[in-house]
Amino acid sequence: MTSTHTAVTTQVYSIYIKATPEKVWDAITKPEWTDRYGYGGLTDYDFTPGAKFETRPSESMVKAGKEMGHPVAEVIIDGEVIEADPPRRLVLSWRMLMDADLAAEGFTRLTYELKEAAGGTKLTVIHELENAPKLAVVTGGSAEDEGAGGGWPWILSDLKSLLETGTPLAG
Amino acid sequence: MTDDDRVFKALADPTRRFLLDLLFARDGRTLSELESELEMTRFGVMKHLRVLEDADLVVTRKSGREKLHYLNPVPIKVIHDRWIDKYTERPAAALIELKAELEQDP
Numbered sequence: 001m002t003s004t005h006t007a008v009t010t011q012v013y014s015i016y017i018k019a020t021p022e023k024v025w026d027a028i029t030k031p032e033w034t035d036r037y038g039y040g041g042l043t044d045y046d047f048t049p050g051a052k053f054e055t056r057p058s059e060s061m062v063k064a065g066k067e068m069g070h071p072v073a074e075v076i077i078d079g080e081v082i083e084a085d086p087p088r089r090l091v092l093s094w095r096m097l098m099d100a101d102l103a104a105e106g107f108t109r110l111t112y113e114l115k116e117a118a119g120g121t122k123l124t125v126i127h128e129l130e131n132a133p134k135l136a137v138v139t140g141g142s143a144e145d146e147g148a149g150g151g152w153p154w155i156l157s158d159l160k161s162l163l164e165t166g167t168p169l170a171g
Numbered sequence: 172m173t174d175d176d177r178v179f180k181a182l183a184d185p186t187r188r189f190l191l192d193l194l195f196a197r198d199g200r201t202l203s204e205l206e207s208e209l210e211m212t213r214f215g216v217m218k219h220l221r222v223l224e225d226a227d228l229v230v231t232r233k234s235g236r237e238k239l240h241y242l243n244p245v246p247i248k249v250i251h252d253r254w255i256d257k258y259t260e261r262p263a264a265a266l267i268e269l270k271a272e273l274e275q276d277p
Contacts, residue, residue, distance in 0.1 A: 012230045012241035153248035169252055
């Protein structure tokens with residue numbers, strides 16, 4: 001094989017959701033929605049390119065962390081809005097701060113693409129994880145058995161479930 | 172055909188499962204790279220990739236002049252949540268209960 005490729009470290013996920021692109025956009029970008037599926041947490045965005053964003057833990061996450069003796073950080077994800085075109089495209093720099101090793105890997109690039117498709121929305125997530133091998137394991141869902149959750153496949157199927165049935169998988 | 176039908180149909184073929192395994196081992200490959208791993212014409216591989224794309228199990232992205240193929244495990248996760256969890260929930264719960272009972276009474 002003539003192998004000229006560089007190591008591919010991009011993950012691409014896609015899911016069809018029976019909801020309008022506007023509704024899916026809100027579920028990704030409004031704190032009253034972001035806390036209701038996947039890992040949860042409250043994220044609010046200013047869509048000006050260059051604007052910083054932060055994901056903060058919900059009250060229940062803070063409480064659960066205290067009870068288990070692992071206080072949750074005040075900011076669990078941070079980054080910057082690179083490009084925003086509601087409700088079609090959101091490009092972010094994105095850093096996970098829940099864990100010191102993951103935080104040390106620094107910023108990754110995350111793109112959400114929303115397209116109207118047969119009675120719903122096709123949502124594509126592109127996560128460029130060039131210098132973040134540890135984070136790639138978590139976002140790929142391979143660290144689920146170690147309690148790191150199911151990564152993007154889990155987040156997206158949970159989001160679909162929430163928007164289509166009104167309740168996330170975890171219930 | 173529903174989304175689930177397309178996924179089951181796509182998975183019902185050994186060549187297509189092999190293509191998914193190739194992408195699982197290393198994601199983001201070109202058609203030529205995938206073709207080189209199979210004893211099959213380029214057209215044959217394209218046909219299989221098309222079925223996988225229709226089922227949303229493979230997502231393609233343009234990178235310069237190349238079209239890269241990515242494994243998308245999300246439809247399998249959705250089927251897992253819908254079907255597998257439903258059928259394994261009871262036995263699993265029973266085993267967890269049994270473990271708890273046995274560990275309680277030495």
